[in-house]
Amino acid sequence: MPKLGMSEIRRPQLIQATMQVIxxxxxxxxxxxxxxxxxxxxxxxxxxxxxxxSGLLEATMRSILKDLSRAVSExxxxxxxxxxxxxxxxxxxxxxxxxxxxxxxxxxxLAFWAQAMHEPTLARLQRINEQRLLSHLRNExxxxxxxxxxxxxxxxxxxxxxxxxxxxxxSPKGIDRQMAxxxxxxxxxxxxxxxx
Amino acid sequence: MPKLGMSEIRRPQLIQATMQVIxxxxxxxxxxxxxxxxxxxxxxxxxxxxxxxSGLLEATMRSILKDLSRAVSExxxxxxxxxxxxxxxxxxxxxxxxxxxxxxxxxxxLAFWAQAMHEPTLARLQRINEQRLLSHLRNExxxxxxxxxxxxxxxxxxxxxxxxxxxxxxSPKGIDRQMAxxxxxxxxxxxxxxxx
Amino acid sequence: MPKLGMSEIRRPQLIQATMQVIxxxxxxxxxxxxxxxxxxxxxxxxxxxxxxxSGLLEATMRSILKDLSRAVSExxxxxxxxxxxxxxxxxxxxxxxxxxxxxxxxxxxLAFWAQAMHEPTLARLQRINEQRLLSHLRNExxxxxxxxxxxxxxxxxxxxxxxxxxxxxxSPKGIDRQMAxxxxxxxxxxxxxxxx
Amino acid sequence: MPKLGMSEIRRPQLIQATMQVIxxxxxxxxxxxxxxxxxxxxxxxxxxxxxxxSGLLEATMRSILKDLSRAVSExxxxxxxxxxxxxxxxxxxxxxxxxxxxxxxxxxxLAFWAQAMHEPTLARLQRINEQRLLSHLRNExxxxxxxxxxxxxxxxxxxxxxxxxxxxxxSPKGIDRQMAxxxxxxxxxxxxxxxx
DNA sequence: GATGAATGAGCCTTCATTCAT
DNA sequence: AATGAATGAAGGCTCATTCAT
Numbered sequence: 103m104p105k106l107g108m109s110e111i112r113r114p115q116l117i118q119a120t121m122q123v124i125x126x127x128x129x130x131x132x133x134x135x136x137x138x139x140x141x142x143x144x145x146x147x148x149x150x151x152x153x154x155x156s157g158l159l160e161a162t163m164r165s166i167l168k169d170l171s172r173a174v175s176e177x178x179x180x181x182x183x184x185x186x187x188x189x190x191x192x193x194x195x196x197x198x199x200x201x202x203x204x205x206x207x208x209x210x211x212l213a214f215w216a217q218a219m220h221e222p223t224l225a226r227l228q229r230i231n232e233q234r235l236l237s238h239l240r241n242e243x244x245x246x247x248x249x250x251x252x253x254x255x256x257x258x259x260x261x262x263x264x265x266x267x268x269x270x271x272x273s274p275k276g277i278d279r280q281m282a283x284x285x286x287x288x289x290x291x292x293x294x295x296x297x298x
Numbered sequence: 299m300p301k302l303g304m305s306e307i308r309r310p311q312l313i314q315a316t317m318q319v320i321x322x323x324x325x326x327x328x329x330x331x332x333x334x335x336x337x338x339x340x341x342x343x344x345x346x347x348x349x350x351x352s353g354l355l356e357a358t359m360r361s362i363l364k365d366l367s368r369a370v371s372e373x374x375x376x377x378x379x380x381x382x383x384x385x386x387x388x389x390x391x392x393x394x395x396x397x398x399x400x401x402x403x404x405x406x407x408l409a410f411w412a413q414a415m416h417e418p419t420l421a422r423l424q425r426i427n428e429q430r431l432l433s434h435l436r437n438e439x440x441x442x443x444x445x446x447x448x449x450x451x452x453x454x455x456x457x458x459x460x461x462x463x464x465x466x467x468x469s470p471k472g473i474d475r476q477m478a479x480x481x482x483x484x485x486x487x488x489x490x491x492x493x494x
Numbered sequence: 495m496p497k498l499g500m501s502e503i504r505r506p507q508l509i510q511a512t513m514q515v516i517x518x519x520x521x522x523x524x525x526x527x528x529x530x531x532x533x534x535x536x537x538x539x540x541x542x543x544x545x546x547x548s549g550l551l552e553a554t555m556r557s558i559l560k561d562l563s564r565a566v567s568e569x570x571x572x573x574x575x576x577x578x579x580x581x582x583x584x585x586x587x588x589x590x591x592x593x594x595x596x597x598x599x600x601x602x603x604l605a606f607w608a609q610a611m612h613e614p615t616l617a618r619l620q621r622i623n624e625q626r627l628l629s630h631l632r633n634e635x636x637x638x639x640x641x642x643x644x645x646x647x648x649x650x651x652x653x654x655x656x657x658x659x660x661x662x663x664x665s666p667k668g669i670d671r672q673m674a675x676x677x678x679x680x681x682x683x684x685x686x687x688x689x690x
Numbered sequence: 691m692p693k694l695g696m697s698e699i700r701r702p703q704l705i706q707a708t709m710q711v712i713x714x715x716x717x718x719x720x721x722x723x724x725x726x727x728x729x730x731x732x733x734x735x736x737x738x739x740x741x742x743x744s745g746l747l748e749a750t751m752r753s754i755l756k757d758l759s760r761a762v763s764e765x766x767x768x769x770x771x772x773x774x775x776x777x778x779x780x781x782x783x784x785x786x787x788x789x790x791x792x793x794x795x796x797x798x799x800l801a802f803w804a805q806a807m808h809e810p811t812l813a814r815l816q817r818i819n820e821q822r823l824l825s826h827l828r829n830e831x832x833x834x835x836x837x838x839x840x841x842x843x844x845x846x847x848x849x850x851x852x853x854x855x856x857x858x859x860x861s862p863k864g865i866d867r868q869m870a871x872x873x874x875x876x877x878x879x880x881x882x883x884x885x886x
Numbered sequence: 887g888a889t890g891a892a893t894g895a896g897c898c899t900t901c902a903t904t905c906a907t
Numbered sequence: 908a909a910t911g912a913a914t915g916a917a918g919g920c921t922c923a924t925t926c927a928t
Contacts (some may be wrong), residue, residue, distance in 0.1 A: 607860060624860060661820060661849060
């Protein structure tokens with residue numbers, strides 16, 4: 103966790119460097135030295151401010167999660183409460199925001215997931231994120247159906263988002279934003295949710 | 299890839315040990331020595347037969363993929379061609395086969411995905427698997443709708459399967475097989491696909 | 495030292511294989527497995543018959559030394575005792591016998607020397623060879639000069655032989671047999687030794 | 691090759707330690723750990739600065755070659771151009787400089803030669819040295835004889851130097867500096883080169 | 887605050903050798 | 908006589924981390 107006092111210019115540089123290196127060689131092959139070199143920062147300082155390699159990954163993920171959260175919030179803010187379909191589309195769009203599709207970010211997500219299974223700190227981070235999406239969706243859906251259906255639909259949409267994202271991440275073609283929207287809109291229509 | 303000649307008794311032991319160790323400490327912390335100890339096998343022989351740590355992961359994933367493939371095939375075999383809904387349910391059920399939900403297997407999958415982004419051999423393995431699911435689904439759906447819809451539905455079901463699987467994997471509660479079936483059946487009903 | 499009983503066909507094969515592998519990768523990188531493969535012989539048998547890697551090098555050098563010894567003897571036998579110049583030339587020619595110039599043999603010699611400094615068994619072998627050349631030369635020269643001069647000339651000729659051989663071995667052009675003869679003949683002439 | 695920045699005190703220590711260990715157990719048995727221990731330096735730092743074991747050998751040989759080169763140059767500098775015999779004696783003496791006769795150095799030379807046949811970097815080093823001696827000698831001799839004779843004499847003296855050196859290195863008595871001088875002076879006299 | 891020198895722990899891998907067949 | 912499976916020991920090297928400047 104970032105001690106205050108670290109130059110606020112260098113922090114984002116370091117986080118970008120972390121993602122870049124993970125992009126190039128993977129988390130397990132990434133070394134503190136590589137990351138430092140990428141950011142033109144001495145490796146020692148990474149230890150000093152982030153308390154080691156895993157602290158750096160945590161900070162990096164916090165940054166990505168914040169971006170994700172903002173991408174969703176911004177889109178929701180401009181859509182009235184009662185336009186449920188549009189609001190769900192906004193949530194989806196936020197999850198497929200351009201920043202989240204950057205290959206660097208994509209690879210960092212995957213590395214994060216694999217690592218989160220073995221580091222409690224990361225696991226907590228992951229759980230919060232997982233629940234946030236669900237709760238956003240439940241929130242929108244609760245006016246449209248009864249509890250059981252709400253739960254199923256929320257889980258379905260969340261699964262669609264994550265599933266499309268994952269399959270795209272693993273495919274050489276990358277994540278197709280249009281396709282994602284088409285698939286989920288189609289689902290919403292099947293469920294008679296008007297998109298406005 | 300496993301040279302022939304390795305005792306056919308020890309191979310599966312070694313693969314189980316690999317998954318067990320990945321389960322316990324994660325792929326990046328897993329050492330050949332740990333795996334050897336777990337299987338009561340000298341680390342040297344692992345290198346001899348699998349050509350190193352990454353060869354071992356590859357062999358392990360091939361084994362998991364074969365299990366997955368069989369889990370689907372077996373279920374499909376007993377359902378007539380024309381019962382499309384049931385066949386899709388069979389595909390889904392195969393993907394949520396008990397073996398695939400074992401935490402050891404789940405963690406190995408995640409490690410595999412993260413690693414596949416940086417090792418071509420693993421990437422190829424991953425791509426084959428990704429396509430196999432899609433092609434199974436397209437095959438079933440093509441008698442029900444026109445091409446465009448088939449594609450969207452196939453992608454949706456694939457995404458639901460992977461998304462539910464992933465979210466379950468990352469959740470402390472694990473993967474809920476009933477829930478998975480409920481969500482996907484609900485989707486099929488929305489699409490007016492009879493489940494027989 | 496070769497236990498009797500080893501197939502007399504395989505022994506020379508193994509020695510050839512040893513030199514071949516030393517030629518290709520050097521002694522320190524040569525492994526028993528490589529040598530076995532080269533000779534189509536299981537590595538275990540090398541241990542069985544030669545008592546390990548160093549025993550194999552010893553046997554190989556014994557074989558080379560025997561060849562060298564024979565190359566000299568054969569040439570001396572056909573030259574009358576009193577034709578001292580010609581006999582010295584014969585000794586020189588034997589040391590530059592075609593077999594001794596084979597790159598495989600050359601590299602094995604160098605490896606042997608380096609190793610001999612640290613293995614008594616090899617050192618003894620080396621010492622015998624070193625003395626044999628000197629004593630051959632002293633033998634021929636003693637009728638031509640007085641003791642002091644004999645010693646100096648014997649040492650000089652021995653040094654010329656070994657020096658030319660060594661410099662050639664280390665040069666990319668290899669050992670030049672004609673040049674060797676020219677240099678040493680020139681030396682003998684300077685010393686007024688008639689070549690007949 | 692040595693990255694700059696390594697403490698200039700420790701570099702020579704490390705090179706001495708390398709020779710010492712080669713002296714004791716030979717190059718192939720020498721381990722980075724042994725050398726580090728000998729110099730009171732952690733093995734890791736050797737890799738850091740020399741890029742591995744072979745880099746260390748290279749640095750060590752460069753150091754020995756520099757000593758050799760200086761030993762010759764110093765002696766040549768104090769002898770007038772026209773005293774050819776004395777200058778050749780100086781070259782010889784430089785090659786038999788006390789430092790070069792140290793058993794540690796002798797064994798390192800032998801190890802170097804054997805290794806140079808299989809490592810291009812070392813081979814280049816070796817070739818430069820081989821040519822330097824010849825060109826020194828040709829330079830001195832060219833005023834005394836015609837081209838053909840010059841070449842033969844240069845090769846002869848070079849061979850005598852290396853041959854005496856090698857035979858001494860391999861002999862339990864070591865290299866005899868007086869004997870070396872006697873043999874080569876004798877050769878020069880036979881060739882009517884005045885020693886002044 | 888920042889750096890680079892230094893380290894020690896540990897991992898992958900190789901290999902000579904042994905053993906059961 | 909011969910083999911190939913198996914092992915234990917060890918080596919080179921990498922890397923996160925610490926320390927003195």
